[in-house]
Amino acid sequence: MEYIPISIVLILYFTGIPIAYALLGASIVYFTFIDSGMPADLVLQRFITATASFPLLAIPFFIMAGSVMNYSGISRKLMQMASVLTGHLSGGLAQVNVVLSTMMGGVSGSANADAAMQSKILVPQMIKSGYSGAFSSAITAASSAISPVIPPGIVLIIYALIAQVSVGKMFIAGYVPGLIMAFSLMITISIIAKKRGYKPARDKKAKINEVGHQFIESIWALALPFGIILGLRLGLFTPTEAGAVAVLASIIIGVFIYKELKVSHFVPIIKDTIYGTGSVVLIIVAASVFGYYLTWERIPQALTESLVAITDNKYVMLAILNVLLLILGMLIEGGAAMIIIAPLVVPVALHLGIDPIHFGMVVIVNIMLGGITPPFGSMMFTTCSVTKVAIGDFVKEIWPFILALFTSLMIITYVPSLVLFLPNLL
Secondary structure, eight states: TTTTHHHHHHHHHHHTTHHHHHHHHHHHIIIIIIITSOHHHHHHOOOOOOOOGGGGGHHHHHHHHHHHHHHHHHHHHHHHHHHHTTTTTTHHHHHHHHHHHHHHHHHHHHHHHHHHHHHHHHHHHHHHHOOOOHHHHHHHHHTTTTTSSTTTHHHHHHHHHHHHOOHHHHHHHTTTHHHHHHHHHHHHOOOOOOHOOOOOOOSSOOOOOHHHHHHHHHHHHHHHHHHHHHHHHHSOOOOOHHHHHHHHHHHHHHISSSSSOOGGGGGHHHHHHHHHHHHHHHHHHHHHHHHHHHHTOOOOOHHHHHHHHHOOOHHHHHHHHHHHHHHOOOOOOOHHHHHHHHHHHHHHHHHHTHHHHHHHHHHHHHHHHHHTTTTTHHHHHHHHHHTOOOOOOOHHHHHHHHHHHHHHHHHHHHHHHHHHHHHHOO
16 A cells, blocks of 8 residues: 555656645645545645745746756856867767756756757757768757766756755765766767768867967856856855855846846846746655655655665666666656655665765766657656657667767766766865
């Protein structure tokens, strides 16, 4: 009986009910009909108190910062910088696509937001330059998996809150895995481009003075994510305050430096923030109530005991968890998957002595990889819906990039020193 709510969540989700309502529905069924010993007002109180978290304020701030950057010219400056750095390589615009996602990680913080933005901005340019629509869509979806890994991705904040670890350390730990993912995709693009004859976006490599000129133009856009990390490490502000600082800095840059942010932009910015925050926070609240049921029935402890009974070797356990996380990432959107699975698997990792910061990166990269994997990957659907590319054509092109990111995942999983190198310096 205690596992009926989990079945209800899966049934509701696969019949098209949004994950937030599926979680709430299952929780209500449990506390109303299966275990009515819990007073209804306590369940409702849990629903309300889930939102009363100061760190959660970071989420709307960073969502708003990403929207401001799109309207203020910061995103365009980053794209220009990416083009100067990698436009001369084989598959030039595809390389720019990957580098832009890496730079935008600290801006959008969302894989689906990054996929949608680049599908509108870069994919039409790639098609005009001779790339197929399916290839352009595939690399856009694959590169979007990097965005949440680079700080200050929202899933980094969510994991830190769930696992009770430092947000600052999670932020700093994201750089090396993000760069590993980016390099693996860029190598794959280079191989494919040489076989198919995809030309570079630039005739020749940019000269030092051109790179320097573009760097100066883009310096404010580039400095923003690093300024956030530096401020956190120096204790100038908390992660929540960092979001507010990011919004304020983006507005100042857009109005006074790039001079592209207008008063008329603030209505769509506010709408983007409300829609983005509403969907994320509703999932968090629903997952909190559902987590109350999981804790009440001691399901995380039961899962830990079951998995530990299979093996007490942490490397074998990481392989098992990788498979579980990849499957979940295919089925459920990144933020929701993180909120649901992290409370279940973090106790297993801690029991086996796996560093929670390292494990957090493994979880996030897994879920992002699942997001581009057929048949249910959310970034796959986001990209194809914008570019109007058939899912079948997309699937044919995505497999080399899935293999590249899977190789990155194996490195991140089994070479923890790479992930922990920067956090351990702090």
